[in-house]
Amino acid sequence: MKYLFTNILGSFVLDDQLEVIDNLPFSSAQEYLHPQNNEQKLKKRHPQLTPLPFDKLSKVLLSFKDPQYYDAFYAKNMALTKTAIQQSVSEDIFVMQTIANINELDKTINLLSKRVREWYSWYAPEIVEHLSDHEKLMELICSKNRTELLKESETMGANLDKSHVDEILLLAKQVQELFKLRELHEKYLQKVMQKYCPNLLEIAGATIGAKLMELGKGLKHLALLPASTIQLLGAEKALFRHIKTGARSPKYGIIINHPLIQKAAKASKGKAARMLADKISLCARLDYFKGEFKAKEYRKELERKLGK
Amino acid sequence: MKYLFTNILGSFVLDDQLEVIDNLPFSSAQEYLHPQNNEQKLKKRHPQLTPLPFDKLSKVLLSFKDPQYYDAFYAKNMALTKTAIQQSVSEDIFVMQTIANINELDKTINLLSKRVREWYSWYAPEIVEHLSDHEKLMELICSKNRTELLKESETMGANLDKSHVDEILLLAKQVQELFKLRELHEKYLQKVMQKYCPNLLEIAGATIGAKLMELGKGLKHLALLPASTIQLLGAEKALFRHIKTGARSPKYGIIINHPLIQKAAKASKGKAARMLADKISLCARLDYFKGEFKAKEYRKELERKLGK
Numbered sequence: 023m024k025y026l027f028t029n030i031l032g033s034f035v036l037d038d039q040l041e042v043i044d045n046l047p048f049s050s051a052q053e054y055l056h057p058q059n060n061e062q063k064l065k066k067r068h069p070q071l072t073p074l075p076f077d078k079l080s081k082v083l084l085s086f087k088d089p090q091y092y093d094a095f096y097a098k099n100m101a102l103t104k105t106a107i108q109q110s111v112s113e114d115i116f117v118m119q120t121i122a123n124i125n126e127l128d129k130t131i132n133l134l135s136k137r138v139r140e141w142y143s144w145y146a147p148e149i150v151e152h153l154s155d156h157e158k159l160m161e162l163i164c165s166k167n168r169t170e171l172l173k174e175s176e177t178m179g180a181n182l183d184k185s186h187v188d189e190i191l192l193l194a195k196q197v198q199e200l201f202k203l204r205e206l207h208e209k210y211l212q213k214v215m216q217k218y219c220p221n222l223l224e225i226a227g228a229t230i231g232a233k234l235m236e237l238g239k240g241l242k243h244l245a246l247l248p249a250s251t252i253q254l255l256g257a258e259k260a261l262f263r264h265i266k267t268g269a270r271s272p273k274y275g276i277i278i279n280h281p282l283i284q285k286a287a288k289a290s291k292g293k294a295a296r297m298l299a300d301k302i303s304l305c306a307r308l309d310y311f312k313g314e315f316k317a318k319e320y321r322k323e324l325e326r327k328l329g330k
Numbered sequence: 331m332k333y334l335f336t337n338i339l340g341s342f343v344l345d346d347q348l349e350v351i352d353n354l355p356f357s358s359a360q361e362y363l364h365p366q367n368n369e370q371k372l373k374k375r376h377p378q379l380t381p382l383p384f385d386k387l388s389k390v391l392l393s394f395k396d397p398q399y400y401d402a403f404y405a406k407n408m409a410l411t412k413t414a415i416q417q418s419v420s421e422d423i424f425v426m427q428t429i430a431n432i433n434e435l436d437k438t439i440n441l442l443s444k445r446v447r448e449w450y451s452w453y454a455p456e457i458v459e460h461l462s463d464h465e466k467l468m469e470l471i472c473s474k475n476r477t478e479l480l481k482e483s484e485t486m487g488a489n490l491d492k493s494h495v496d497e498i499l500l501l502a503k504q505v506q507e508l509f510k511l512r513e514l515h516e517k518y519l520q521k522v523m524q525k526y527c528p529n530l531l532e533i534a535g536a537t538i539g540a541k542l543m544e545l546g547k548g549l550k551h552l553a554l555l556p557a558s559t560i561q562l563l564g565a566e567k568a569l570f571r572h573i574k575t576g577a578r579s580p581k582y583g584i585i586i587n588h589p590l591i592q593k594a595a596k597a598s599k600g601k602a603a604r605m606l607a608d609k610i611s612l613c614a615r616l617d618y619f620k621g622e623f624k625a626k627e628y629r630k631e632l633e634r635k636l637g638k
Contacts, residue, residue, distance in 0.1 A: 104486045111452050111488035116497075119449045123501060126445055130438045137434055141427045144419050178412045180419035189424075189518050193431060196511050203504050210497050 025074040026061060027082055030098045031091065033060040035068050040082055044068065051101040113218035114240040120211050121232035127204045131156065134197050138163075141190045145179045148172060160198045164191060221305035224317035225298075226280065233276050234302065245303075245310035252306075253277065253299035277302070286328055294328050333382040334369060335390055338406045339399065341368040343376050348390055352376065359410040421526035422548040428519050429540035435512045439464065442505050446471075449498045453487045456480060468506045472499060529613035532625035533606075534588065541584050542610065553611075553618035560614075561585065561607035585610070594636055602636050 024043070025036040032047030044067065046060045053060065065071050074082060135156035143150040146168050153159045162171070168179070168187075211232055215223040219241055222231045237255040238244030244252070254261055256275030264271040274295035277283060286294040301320040308316060332351070333344040340355030352375065354368045361368065373379050382390060443464035451458040454476050461467045470479070476487070476495075519540055523531040527549055530539045545563040546552030552560070562569055564583030572579040582603035585591060594602040609628040616624060 107486045108488045111490070115452055116494055119445070119452075120497065123442075123445050123449070126441055130441065133434055133438065134431075137427070137431050141431070144423055144427075178415045180416045182419070185518075185521075186424055189428065189515070192511055192514060196507060199504060199507060203500055206500060207497070210493075213493075 024068050024071050025078070026064060026071045027074045028057045028061060029086065030054050030102065031094055033057060033064050035064055035071065036074065036082065040078060040085065048098070051098065051105045054098070054102065112240075113214055114235065114242075116214050117211065117218070117232050118236045118240070120207050120214070121229070121236050124204060124207050124211075124229070124232075127200055127207070131197060131200050131204070134193065134200070135160070138190060138194050138197060141193070143179070145182050145187060145190070146172060146177055147179055148177055156197070157201050160194045160201070164194050164198060219306070219309035220315055221308045221313075221317040222302065224315075225301055225305045225321055226277070230277060230280055234306075237276070238306075241306060241310050245306040247303065247306075249296075249300045249303035252303050253295050282324055282328055290328075297324060297327065332376050332379050333386070334372060334379045335382045336365045336369060337394065338362050338410065339402055341365060341372050343372055343379065344382070344390065348386060348393065356406070359406065359413045362406070362410065420548075421522055422543065422550075424522050425519065425526070425540050426544045426548070428515050428522070429537070429544050432512060432515050432519075432537070432540075435508055435515070439505060439508050439512070442501065442508070443468070446498065446502050446505060449501070451487070453490050453495060453498070454480060454485055455487055456485055464505070465509050468502045468509070472502050472506060527614070527617035528623055529616045529621075529625040530610065532623075533609055533613045533629055534585070538585060538588055542614075545584070546614075549614060549618050553614040555611065555614075557604075557607045557611035560611050561603050590632055590636055598636075605632060605635065 023038045025038075025040070027034045027036055030048070032045055034042050035044035037043050044064065046064055048054050048057075048060065138160065139150050142163060146163075149162065149168075149171055150159065153162065168177070174181075208228060212223070212228045215228055215231060219231065219235075222234070222241075225231075226234060234252065234255055235241055235244055238247055238252070247255075254272055254275045255277075257272040258275075260269075260272035263269045273292035274283065277295055277298055278291075280298060282298055283291055283294050301317075301324060305317050305320065308314065331346040333346075333348070335342045335344055338356070340353055342350050343352040345351050352372065354372055356362050356365075356368065446468065447458050450471060454471075457470065457476075457479055458467065461470065476485070482489075516536060520531070520536045523536055523539060527539065527543075530542070530549075533539075534542060542560065542563055543549055543552055546555055546560070555563075560583075562580055562583045563585075565580040566583075568577075568580035571577045581600035582591065585603055585606055586599075588606060590606055591599055591602050609625075609632060612628065613625050616622065
């Protein structure tokens, strides 16, 4: 009677005394994940090979406790873990890191833009007051100097030396760079999602889609969430307030920013959110289970129904 | 009897019926701030001119309520206010804006550096783990690619496509730019303070000196503060806790970061802080009242006394 036994080191042939009489070690961690090859080869060499019965397993395991195997076990386990960690990186992570960084860039841009406004308003308060859009203001003050924008006599700002103004412009240029980076991140997000979750991208857009993935902790988990949960992702605070104090339940989470819901009349926003969340849920499932591209139809359907 | 009366429009000569019989308008807001010139000229033309007595003032003021003066009053007041605002900008503002922005840049750099660490550690966790200094890490990952830093087989990071790695590097480069901007701000601060408050700069250094000015709301106010308050600037929270709950009183505010106090033995830190605050207070006064440059002597004195 000969037995076949496989562990992380390789495949082994044991005689009826459970002594190793033949073996075929794995050369890499990948082979252990598909041990059939090695087992087939051994079966050819030893025609009457049966799998090790369960009652003999503990004895065999004990014999592998021999210190001669320690180093090999350590190395193989390490390699296997490394491979597992390496392979755990999926598009989920790119999307989630990118959208998290876009949020942080937004915060940063806001903080630094306000500083530019405060600082520059000692020099040309009229321009700062006149333009409420941060990005346009940065562009304006970086590309033109004050005399091109205002008459000297018109401004209440002080006549600062060039060295002082330059210091403000350095910061304004930096803020412009942050705006550019944000734009690049959005393009990148679009590209990654186009491949990874085209349905979700089509129905929800890059920003909302990515935020949903972030809040849902990855596409897999998002795909497994019920549509009613997706509808409320991002409104957790209001939801728990509803549960604890009986306040009104929230009708929508971050999908409120979706153009279809923005366009809906106030009374039907809740209904629109429910319908959109339904379709988003379907799309996340299509993407996770590698289904076909149906989001365009869904979107048209929603537009037709909500347009009425 | 002829009276002399001056308001923002100009100087007027009134007869005993309080009718205007001569006048000399101001041509600019600056002239109003020094009305002596106009008044002297009128006194030459009308030898027996006396200042308007107080009991006749209200009648004269009433006559100036005539709508013919409205436009002139509005324009002159506007010009005067503009001038006052323009001239209110002093070096205080440059120093305070710059130090506030350095603080904000620090926050931003920290936030974005952490994001780079988290993101890049999917690619090369060993490098991120190995280098705890944000600035050096950014430099390293921007200047070299992973194969130059690690053997492929050694890393637990995933093999990402170039497009994914590039996105992280864009952010890392941005963080580097922010580090550079912070450095430029510090140099600028040094330059402005060298001119405006050389004593404070010498005794406290650029960062601490500027923070003291920010906390003290300008050099003037800082110069008027007692040394004991300067010692505790930045420790307001602990001070009020001390007053309200009887907890221990704080011994130092932000001057704790000064090298002289850092170097002092723990038991004598309080004493060192008191002595340093004394000298800082003196220096702020020297700077505000345009005194001589004495900070170097003070610093040597402190070093000698605290060195023992």
